[in-house]
Amino acid sequence: MNLRGLAVTKISVGYQVLLHLESDARVDLGCPFTLTQGVGDGRQDVFIDPGRQDEAAALGLFGAKVLSAVAFKTGSLRLLFDNGCHLTGRADSSFEAWEVHGPGGWRIISMPGGKLAVWSAVEVQAVEPDQGAGDADRRRQ
Numbered sequence: 001m002n003l004r005g006l007a008v009t010k011i012s013v014g015y016q017v018l019l020h021l022e023s024d025a026r027v028d029l030g031c032p033f034t035l036t037q038g039v040g041d042g043r044q045d046v047f048i049d050p051g052r053q054d055e056a057a058a059l060g061l062f063g064a065k066v067l068s069a070v071a072f073k074t075g076s077l078r079l080l081f082d083n084g085c086h087l088t089g090r091a092d093s094s095f096e097a098w099e100v101h102g103p104g105g106w107r108i109i110s111m112p113g114g115k116l117a118v119w120s121a122v123e124v125q126a127v128e129p130d131q132g133a134g135d136a137d138r139r140r141q
């Protein structure tokens with residue numbers, strides 16, 4: 001998953017936190033995640049539950065560039081930003097916890113229970129033109 005060097009250009013907040021990145025990449029966070037700010041004694045972990053509490057801490061990611069992005073086989077996600085923030089999302093037993101749309105059309109989704117669903121750009125192009133956005137959303141549910 002290569003998001004390295006892409007800056008957060010827009011943040012949308014609602015029942016999900018959406019991080020829009022350069023090159024039409026996007027990170028959708030639908031389940032609780034942790035945003036860690038600072039290091040050492042000044043380290044602060046902020047638990048963010050989209051749609052249920054104040055997501056203001058996530059706004060600090062605006063303009064930050066991704067230094068590292070890792071999707072683990074367990075369904076967890078870890079993003080490291082150049083402003084020192086770390087974002088960690090874990091898999092959920094019942095819901096798709098997060099989704100990453102990468103440059104060039106690839107996609108990774110943390111499926112319920114912790115498995116990853118991965119589509120390459122070629123697979124996404126082959127599947128999506130025949131299906132509207134509503135169909136794609138229903139297929140994932």
